[in-house]
Amino acid sequence: MRRLHQYARGAVVRILHVGNIANNAYNNAKFLRRKGIEADVLCYDYTHVMAQPEWEDAAFEAQPDEFHPQWDAMDLGGFQRPAWFLQAELSSGRPGRAQRFKGQFRLERLLFHQPALWMRAWAKYLECRKTGSLPRPRLLDVLFTYPKRKRFEQWFEGHDLIQAYATEPIHAWMFAPDRPYIAFEHGTMREIPFEHSGRGRLLALAYRQAAKVVITNPDVITAARRLRLTNFQFIPHPVDETKYRPRPTRVREQLVQRFQTDLVFFAPSRHNWVLKGNDLLIKAFARFRKAAHHIPILILTDWGQEVSRSRALIDALGLGTCVVWTPPLNKMKLIDYYNAADVVLDQFTLGVFGTVTPEAMACEKPVVLYFNRAVHEWCYAEMPPVISAKSEEEIFERLMELSKDPGYRAAVGQASREWIVKHHGWELVADRQITIYRELLQR
Numbered sequence: 001m002r003r004l005h006q007y008a009r010g011a012v013v014r015i016l017h018v019g020n021i022a023n024n025a026y027n028n029a030k031f032l033r034r035k036g037i038e039a040d041v042l043c044y045d046y047t048h049v050m051a052q053p054e055w056e057d058a059a060f061e062a063q064p065d066e067f068h069p070q071w072d073a074m075d076l077g078g079f080q081r082p083a084w085f086l087q088a089e090l091s092s093g094r095p096g097r098a099q100r101f102k103g104q105f106r107l108e109r110l111l112f113h114q115p116a117l118w119m120r121a122w123a124k125y126l127e128c129r130k131t132g133s134l135p136r137p138r139l140l141d142v143l144f145t146y147p148k149r150k151r152f153e154q155w156f157e158g159h160d161l162i163q164a165y166a167t168e169p170i171h172a173w174m175f176a177p178d179r180p181y182i183a184f185e186h187g188t189m190r191e192i193p194f195e196h197s198g199r200g201r202l203l204a205l206a207y208r209q210a211a212k213v214v215i216t217n218p219d220v221i222t223a224a225r226r227l228r229l230t231n232f233q234f235i236p237h238p239v240d241e242t243k244y245r246p247r248p249t250r251v252r253e254q255l256v257q258r259f260q261t262d263l264v265f266f267a268p269s270r271h272n273w274v275l276k277g278n279d280l281l282i283k284a285f286a287r288f289r290k291a292a293h294h295i296p297i298l299i300l301t302d303w304g305q306e307v308s309r310s311r312a313l314i315d316a317l318g319l320g321t322c323v324v325w326t327p328p329l330n331k332m333k334l335i336d337y338y339n340a341a342d343v344v345l346d347q348f349t350l351g352v353f354g355t356v357t358p359e360a361m362a363c364e365k366p367v368v369l370y371f372n373r374a375v376h377e378w379c380y381a382e383m384p385p386v387i388s389a390k391s392e393e394e395i396f397e398r399l400m401e402l403s404k405d406p407g408y409r410a411a412v413g414q415a416s417r418e419w420i421v422k423h424h425g426w427e428l429v430a431d432r433q434i435t436i437y438r439e440l441l442q443r
Contacts, residue, residue, distance in 0.1 A: 019165035141198030169206035180211035238429035244362035266341035271304030277348030284395035361416035
């Protein structure tokens with residue numbers, strides 16, 4: 001197998017990133033390529049707009065279909081999808097009859113059309129048992145997954161290491177036994193490996209068998225310990241500070257002219273009251289509007305499971321004239337809105353942040369969210385200069401404090417960008433991943 005330390009002597013090392021939820025694989029591969037690593041991305045059976053390179057890097061005005069965007073019909077400002085990003089389908093279709101249970105057709109192919117695979121699946125099942133992973137995967141768990149073997153082996157061919165996102169470590173463990181794989185966690189460790197399901201049992205095993213587990217959400221340290229993992233390392237989500245940066249935008253001028261506002265709050269997180277606390281923010285903003293000597297607006301994104309509940313609450317509180325709704329914003333537009341805002345608001349329940357907070361911080365904006373310092377002490381030597389709030393009362397108080405002092409907002413924004421460049425910058429994250437690759441491929 002080719003090794004990473006040979007790269008400087010001309011050998012080509014190829015890393016395959018599998019699974020592209022939220023463009024995490026695309027961004028990691030893009031940054032690694034800047035550093036000279038031949039990184040490819042496999043995104044199969046998933047065409048959500050936010051998992052497409054165009055959403056991340058193309059400048060466009062039209063609003064694509066959320067689940068099946070037709071990029072060829074849109075003006076993308078000259079952007080072209082890179083050749084190293086593979087959009088693929090696992091299968092061409094299913095029989096034209098009803099499925100009686102999940103995995104029925106895959107099982108039929110295995111038993112009746114590919115009988116030789118039965119023995120291979122049985123051998124893999126025995127291998128599962130030998131790992132000692134509990135709860136033990138069942139034979140049916142393996143049988144339902146194994147018909148995918150040939151496609152994955154074709155995709156994996158020619159790559160020296162697999163970086164598997166979300167639940168993809170299952171396929172890396174089952175179908176790439178001759179090369180190391182990294183299990184990349186981005187929220188999937190919180191609950192899935194503890195499910196009473198084939199997916200849960202196999203993912204727990206795949207985490208334990210991975211050469212390395214990358215954790216991006218500090219709070220899942222508890223899940224890692226519950227799984228008794230010892231092979232994990234924290235690496236934050238990368239932020240391209242050369243792209244997410246303070247810059248002039250016409251969006252600010254347009255908002256001021258249209259709404260006669262002097263204070264812009266931007267909250268682009270999806271609407272899920274349990275996970276994001278959108279209701280707390282809306283109630284706090286209603287109080288702020290009455291108490292503050294400003295003409296504020298709150299910009300929300302029309303995205304998430306509970307948009308209708310948020311709209312109903314806004315109507316009940318009489319906020320219709322000062323709440324601005326946008327469709328989900330592609331990243332180039334999102335940067336304009338970050339820069340148009342005075343304050344960015346994220347989520348108020350989990351105690352950790354995803355992408356909204358570091359992106360806004362890189363644009364030199366103060367961010368209000370619930371930030372649990374205790375959860376982050378194991379992975380950050382220096383805490384981020386975010387403004388923490390958890391309850392409706394705390395959010396209201398933070399909004400009042402920020403509204404009264406533009407100098408305070410500017411100082412927090414400047415400190416925020418400095419912290420992002422130091423702790424979340426694209427090159428730092430790429431270098432940490434390369435260090436792992438070198439370690440694994442030199443074994």
